[in-house]
Amino acid sequence: MLRYTLKRLLVMLITLWIIITLTFVLMVSIPGSPFNSEQSSNETVQANLEKHYNLDKPYVVQYLLYIKSLATFDFGPSISQPNQTVNDLLGRGFPISFELGIVTIIVAVISGIILGILAALRHNGIIDYIAMGIAVLGISIPNFILATLLIQKLAVDWELLPVATWAGPEYMVLPVIALATGPMAIIARLTRSTMLDVLTQDYIKMARAKGLSPWKIIFKHALRNALMPVVTIMGTLLAGILTGTFVIEKIFAIPGMGKYFVESINHRDYPVIMGTTVFYSAFLIIMLFLVDIVYGLLDPRIKVHQKDGE
Amino acid sequence: MKKWILLLLAVVLALGLGACATSTDSGEGDNPKQTEDGKKDKKEGDKDDKGEKVLRLNNGTEPKSLDPSIGFDSVSWTPLNNLMEGLTRLDENSQPQAATAEKWDISEDGKTYTFYIREDAKWSNGDPVVAEDFVYAWKYMLDPDTASPAAFLAYFIEGAEEYNSGDGSVDDVKVSAKDEKTLEVVLTAPTGFFLDLLTNPAFFPINHKVAEDNPKWHAEADTFVSNGPFAFESWKHEEEMVFVKNEHYWDKDVVKLDKVHWAMVNDENTPYQMFVSGELDVTGIPAELSDELIDGDNVYIGDQGGLEFYRFNITKEPFQNKKIRQAFSYAVNRDEIAEFVVKNGVKPAYGFVSPGFIGPDGKDFREGNGDLVTFDPDKAKELLEEGMKEEGYDKLPEITLSYNTSDTNKAVAETVQNMLSEHLDVEVKLENQEWNVFSEAQMNLELQFSRSSFINDYSDPVNFLESFVTDSYMNRTGFSSKEYDELIKKGKTEVDEEKRWEYLQEAERMLADEMIAMPIRYYNIVALEADGVTGLLRHPVGYLDLKYADKN
Numbered sequence: 001m002l003r004y005t006l007k008r009l010l011v012m013l014i015t016l017w018i019i020i021t022l023t024f025v026l027m028v029s030i031p032g033s034p035f036n037s038e039q040s041s042n043e044t045v046q047a048n049l050e051k052h053y054n055l056d057k058p059y060v061v062q063y064l065l066y067i068k069s070l071a072t073f074d075f076g077p078s079i080s081q082p083n084q085t086v087n088d089l090l091g092r093g094f095p096i097s098f099e100l101g102i103v104t105i106i107v108a109v110i111s112g113i114i115l116g117i118l119a120a121l122r123h124n125g126i127i128d129y130i131a132m133g134i135a136v137l138g139i140s141i142p143n144f145i146l147a148t149l150l151i152q153k154l155a156v157d158w159e160l161l162p163v164a165t166w167a168g169p170e171y172m173v174l175p176v177i178a179l180a181t182g183p184m185a186i187i188a189r190l191t192r193s194t195m196l197d198v199l200t201q202d203y204i205k206m207a208r209a210k211g212l213s214p215w216k217i218i219f220k221h222a223l224r225n226a227l228m229p230v231v232t233i234m235g236t237l238l239a240g241i242l243t244g245t246f247v248i249e250k251i252f253a254i255p256g257m258g259k260y261f262v263e264s265i266n267h268r269d270y271p272v273i274m275g276t277t278v279f280y281s282a283f284l285i286i287m288l289f290l291v292d293i294v295y296g297l298l299d300p301r302i303k304v305h306q307k308d309g310e
Numbered sequence: 311m312k313k314w315i316l317l318l319l320a321v322v323l324a325l326g327l328g329a330c331a332t333s334t335d336s337g338e339g340d341n342p343k344q345t346e347d348g349k350k351d352k353k354e355g356d357k358d359d360k361g362e363k364v365l366r367l368n369n370g371t372e373p374k375s376l377d378p379s380i381g382f383d384s385v386s387w388t389p390l391n392n393l394m395e396g397l398t399r400l401d402e403n404s405q406p407q408a409a410t411a412e413k414w415d416i417s418e419d420g421k422t423y424t425f426y427i428r429e430d431a432k433w434s435n436g437d438p439v440v441a442e443d444f445v446y447a448w449k450y451m452l453d454p455d456t457a458s459p460a461a462f463l464a465y466f467i468e469g470a471e472e473y474n475s476g477d478g479s480v481d482d483v484k485v486s487a488k489d490e491k492t493l494e495v496v497l498t499a500p501t502g503f504f505l506d507l508l509t510n511p512a513f514f515p516i517n518h519k520v521a522e523d524n525p526k527w528h529a530e531a532d533t534f535v536s537n538g539p540f541a542f543e544s545w546k547h548e549e550e551m552v553f554v555k556n557e558h559y560w561d562k563d564v565v566k567l568d569k570v571h572w573a574m575v576n577d578e579n580t581p582y583q584m585f586v587s588g589e590l591d592v593t594g595i596p597a598e599l600s601d602e603l604i605d606g607d608n609v610y611i612g613d614q615g616g617l618e619f620y621r622f623n624i625t626k627e628p629f630q631n632k633k634i635r636q637a638f639s640y641a642v643n644r645d646e647i648a649e650f651v652v653k654n655g656v657k658p659a660y661g662f663v664s665p666g667f668i669g670p671d672g673k674d675f676r677e678g679n680g681d682l683v684t685f686d687p688d689k690a691k692e693l694l695e696e697g698m699k700e701e702g703y704d705k706l707p708e709i710t711l712s713y714n715t716s717d718t719n720k721a722v723a724e725t726v727q728n729m730l731s732e733h734l735d736v737e738v739k740l741e742n743q744e745w746n747v748f749s750e751a752q753m754n755l756e757l758q759f760s761r762s763s764f765i766n767d768y769s770d771p772v773n774f775l776e777s778f779v780t781d782s783y784m785n786r787t788g789f790s791s792k793e794y795d796e797l798i799k800k801g802k803t804e805v806d807e808e809k810r811w812e813y814l815q816e817a818e819r820m821l822a823d824e825m826i827a828m829p830i831r832y833y834n835i836v837a838l839e840a841d842g843v844t845g846l847l848r849h850p851v852g853y854l855d856l857k858y859a860d861k862n
Contacts, residue, residue, distance in 0.1 A: 032746025035459065039382060040767055042462045042783040044475040052457035083375050083529040084547070092547060148579060156583050163584045165573055166549060253575035255548035268746055 008292075012285045019281045020070060020274070024063055027273055034079040034268040053079055055270075066274055075275040080267040086275035093257030094279075096166065097244030100256060104176050104241055108183035113230070115184070116191025117218065120226075123196060131188060138185025144247045147178040151251075164253040175252045179245060183237055187230055194226040201225075224298060231298060235291035239284035363861045364569040365843065366591045368581045371574055372548045377528040378514040379451035379458040384853065387511040389551060389572060391853035393536035394514040395559075397425050397444070397493075398505050402858075404666070404769070404849040406505040410439055410515065410537065410560075411493075420500025420805050421468075425493040432558040433517050434534075434541040441487035446518035448485050449473075460512040463767060466504060468496045499803035502810060503770040509852060510768060539565045539857040548574060566845070566860040582838075591840040591861065597717065600653045603838065611655040613666045614833040615766030615851040617774065619659070620711070620726070621827045625788035626758045627707045633697030634706075635825040638759075639683050640690035641733040642726055648831045651721050655836060659829035660684065662818055663771040666850035670807035675771050679815045682822035683829060687733040694734055710739045713761035714748040722830065723761065752786050762786070765833065769851040771814045772801050778821060789826040 035041070035049045050056045054065060069076050075086030119131035151174060155163040162171055198204065199222055207217045244258030257276070264272035295302045369389060375381035376390055399409035408414075411425040431439035448467070451458045452474045465471040467485055472478025484496035497504060507513065517535045520527050527533045531545035531552075539561070540553035553570040556562065573589075575581045578596045585593040595603050603609065622629040622638075629635055644658035657665075660681035667675040698706065711727065713719040723740050730736045738759070743751065752760050764784075766773050777784035779795045797817040804810035821827070835848050842862040847855035 030747070031750045032744075033750070036746050036749045037383065037459075038763055038765070039459070040462070040764075040773075040777070040784055041459065044471070045457075045459055045462050046783070048454045048457040048461070048474070049459065052455070081372065081374055082380055083377070083526065088547075151580070151583050156587050159587060163587050163589055164575055164577075164580045165589075250577050251580055253573065253577065253580060255546075255574075259576075266745065 008289055012282075012289065015285060016278065016281055020067070020278060021063075023274060023277045024066060027268075027270055028059055028062070030268075032268050034270065036268070053270075069271075070274070070278060075278075076271045078264075078269055078272050080263070080269045080272070086271050089260060089272065090257060090275060090279055093244065093255060093260065096254060097249070097256030097258060098242050100172065100175060100179070100254065101238075101242035101244070103172060104179040105183070105238060107176055108180040109187060109230075109234075111180070112184040112187025113191050113223075113227075115188035116226075117195060117223070119188065119192040120195035120199060121218075128192075132192070135185040135188040135192075138181040139189075141181070143178045143182055143245075144251060146181060147174070147248055147251045150174045150178055164251070166252075166254045171252075175248050175254060178251075179241065179248050183241070186233065186237075190229045190233070191226055194229055195222060198222045198226045228295070228298060231291060231294050234294075235287040236284070239280065239287045243280050243283055362568045363566060364571055365567050365856065365859060365861050366571045366573070366589065368575050368584070368590055368593060369551070369572040371576045375528065376534065378447060378511050378516065379456055379460060382459040382512070388853045389553070390511045390514065391538075392540050392553060392570065392856045393534070393538050393542060394511065395538040396508050396510070396513045396515070397427075398508045399857075400506075400509050400847070400849050400852050400855065402847055404852065406509050409509075414505075420502075421497045423495045423497070423504065424488070425495070427491040427493065428560050429491070430560045431537065432560065433520075434536045434556050434558050435517070435520070436558060437517055437519060437535070438490075439515060439517075439537050440490050441493035442490075443515035443518050444493050444513075445485050445487050446521065447514065447516035449480055449483055450516065450521075451512060452483060453480070458512075460510075463507065463510060463512050466497050466499070466501045466507070468498050500805045501802070502807050503768060503772075506769045506851075511853065540567075540570060543569070550574065561857075565857060567856060570856060585838060585840070588840075591843050592846070593838050595654060595836055595838060597654075604653070604655055604836070606838070608839050608841065610835070610837045610839055610846075610848070612835045612848050613657075613664065613850040614835045615664050615666055615769065615773075616833040617659055617662060617664055617764050618722075618830045618833065619662070619762050619764070619827045620830060621752070621757075621760050621762050621787050622825070623755055623758050623760070623788055624826055625755055628697075628701060628703065628709070629758065631697045631701050632824060633693045633700065635828075637690045637692075637694035637697060637734060638730065638736075639825050639828045640686045640693065642729050642828065642830070643685040644683075644830060645685070646729075647722055647725055651725050652718060652831055654834070656834050657832045659831050662821055662827070662829055663774055663814075664766070664832040664850070667769060667771050669811045671811075675811070675815070678811075679818055682819060683825075690733055694736070706736055708739065709736065709759055710741050710757075711759045711761075712741045712743060712748060712751070712757045714745045715742045719761055726830075755786070755788055762827070763833075766851040769849075771818070772798065775801065775814060775817050775821065778826065787826045789824065791820070791824070794820055794824075 033055070034053070035046055047056070054062060073087075077085050078089060081089070115131045115134065119128040122128045151163050154160050154174060161173055165171060204217060204222060207221050244256040246258040246262045248254070249256045249258040260272055260276045261280070263269070264276060369385055371385050373381055373386035373389055374383055375386055376393070378390060378394065381387060381390065395409045397409060397411035398406040401407045410427055410431045412428045413426050415424045416422070427439055427441060433439060448464060450456055451461055452464055452470050454474055454476050461474045465474070467483060469478055469482035469484050473480055473483050486494050488494050501507070515537060520535050524533055527535065531542040534542040536542060536556060537559070539556055539559050541556040543552040543554045545551045551572040553572070555565050555568055559565065573584070575584065581590055581593040582596050582599065584590040595609070622635045624630055644660065648656050648658040660683050661676055661679060662682070663675050663679070665674055665676040669675055669678060711723055713723045720742060727738050727740055730738050748760070751757050752762070764774055764777065776782065776798050778787065778789055779785070779798050780790040794817060797813050797820065801810055801814040801817060804813060839846070843859070845858040845860045847858060849855070
């Protein structure tokens with residue numbers, strides 16, 4: 001296990017380095033500069049700005065400076081918000097995105113699994129159709145439309161909840177619903193189909209024949225196996241939701257880190273592009289690693305430590 | 311048996327939802343900061359009931375920087391304009407009036423300005439505002455190491471451009487403190503609009519004692535020292551800013567608001583929904599709702615100094631030919647574009663310089679120079695034929711109209727495409743690009759025919775017109791004319807205001823005749839204001855001013 005973990009860590013580091021290098025190459029090869037605003041300007045001002053941010057240096061030097069800043073975990077100042085360092089931006093935005101993301105995941109997983117189980121148990125019954133109807137709606141309604149709709153009905157028309165911003169628990173309800181619906185639908189469908197598959201397996205029949213209580217069959221024997229595909233998608237889902245979502249955070253004016261992924265590229269804010277890319281990649285890689293570990297716990301047939309070759 | 315499984319699941323579902331709700335709560339509870347904020351909000355609400363006047367605005371995003379020299383954009387300068395005050399401030403007619411400076415003398419040759427700073431002008435920490443604060447701020451802005459994007463605005467000061475470009479020394483910048491309260495500035499040329507220029511946030515003072523002590527004084531609310539109508543109370547980055555009335559402000563008796571709350575909601579629809587539910591007092595109008603809302607009683611519409619226009623690239627065929635360029639311009643019906651495409655009460659542009667610049671004769675520059683371009687399809691056809699003959703074209707080379715991606719830009723470009731097809735029988739291809747890619751290509755003269763926008767930095771026609779002098783960074787058309795350069799030079803330096811005005815009007819006429827850029831429409835400011843909100847000052851060139859604002 002230790003050897004496996006170390007090996008995985010090394011691979012993770014190499015993957016990160018490749019991502020960093022690719023990002024850098026892509027970044028400098030797209031046209032434009034961080035100082036192209038619609039405002040007037042002149043050559044002297046532009047030259048001063050480039051010098052200030054080391055953008056007048058050769059690419060190799062810039063690359064080395066980046067690597068150095070990454071190695072020291074100091075991403076430097078943002079260009080579009082010069083008073084803030086990239087560390088400040090991420091340090092402030094990530095906890096908020098994370099908080100929203102965790103609640104979203106919990107809601108999505110619990111409601112998704114329950115919907116899935118209900119649908120599987122009442123296969124082709126009315127409950128199945130209702131549950132799958134909800135799931136299809138959840139997958140097909142884009143979250144930004146759902147968000148606007150929720151605001152219009154629950155906040156503007158019925159005045160039950162605040163429209164937007166981030167000032168307390170009640171501000172979290174609408175964005176969580178908007179964000180959780182999509183993943184909930186995916187999880188519900190996955191759970192339903194694997195559950196259906198599992199319920200026809202011999203060992204379930206065996207358990208029934210043995211006279212085990214129905215809920216023990218479902219939760220102990222069936223669900224545990226039915227959850228494997230859900231765990232598989234959890235890695236990407238977690239990394240995606242926990243690091244913030246651009247659209248939902250924008251609509252609800254949530255000060256998370258979702259916007260930096262998109263805006264840093266629009267602004268050619270190089271330090272922020274690097275910072276967010278590295279942060280997200282590292283997060284995703286770690287999530288995928290954790291998912292592999294969880295596989296082993298859920299299914300004893302998968303033995304992670306034997307993967308590194310016998 | 312199965313039935314009770316379902317029942318059980320229903321219970322689990324209920325418990326699960328309950329657990330979620332509690333986890334939401336406890337998640338919040340674990341975070342002391344959030345709880346505190348929640349309490350604070352309530353307290354504010356209470357005070358609201360006690361009659362405290364809190365104006366709720368939306369700043370859109372986090373300001374780029376509240377360092378006057380760095381934050382060169384409206385999300386930074388709009389809040390800053392209410393925290394700080396320059397030597398002069400715009401009044402309700404958008405004219406510069408004495409502010410931090412009580413009065414001033416201008417030398418005979420119009421180049422030396424001596425400002426006398428008010429005895430009672432104070433910083434929010436109680437320090438007096440002194441001449442040295444301006445000297446410090448302006449020299450800091452011009453320091454090449456500061457890399458201020460607004461530095462070029464100060465090039466009217468002698469020695470400024472040399473210092474900023476690294477050729478000169480800081481000591482040669484001709485701005486000095488004669489004594490504690492007297493500031494002397496020497497300009498390179500008499501600049502008729504210098505007092506107006508000084509209302510721009512780039513020229514705000516910096517408390518030099520504070521800044522020398524803590525160069526990052528402007529980054530947080532508790533270190534921020536202001537000298538304007540409001541002081542900084544709190545700043546939650548990316549979330550909100552709260553300003554309170556500045557008790558040290560020399561003119562504090564006219565400030566009616568107790569607090570200004572700035573949200574940062576960067577979306578088109580959400581602020582409107584917040585406005586409807588009473589969470590904002592002022593907001594813009596979402597494009598889709600324009601028809602419905604624009605005629606309401608609570609709508610403010612005002613001019614904004616600036617122009618949307620299309621550039622011809624005269625280094626690319628077929629736009630090297632003046633008549634072809636003119637033909638294109640005659641074929642475009644700007645009334646229709648303004649009224650049916652852009653909407654929101656914008657005005658069509660029949661000249662380059664937007665309305666709102668009053669000359670020495672008391673007349674608006676625009677009025678004085680009249681309509682320079684018109685819609686005339688017959689003349690357009692005629693000119694196109696002549697132009698094609700001159701160039702020996704049987705058929706026009708392929709033409710592509712480029713714009714930076716946005717719904718409005720697309721709608722306008724498609725309309726122009728239709729008009730050219732209808733009136734000139736010219737098929738134009740459309741191409742949209744992401745802003746940064748687009749502006750780089752435009753700067754490198756790679757685009758043939760492209761969209762542009764200009765927003766005034768200061769209140770004078772020369773601000774726009776000088777974009778087209780030879781090799782200007784803003785030129786982007788390939789246009790170069792000695793005659794034009796000469797007119798602009800005179801338009802910047804002439805002491806006699808009337809003559810200066812004439813030079814500028816001649817320059818504008820020349821620009822229209824050469825037709826190197828085709829005006830489309832002027833910009834405007836549109837806002838929805840809640841009942842009881844009064845006294846918000848908006849200027850064609852300048853930033854929202856809350857000094858006289860009130861909320862009842």
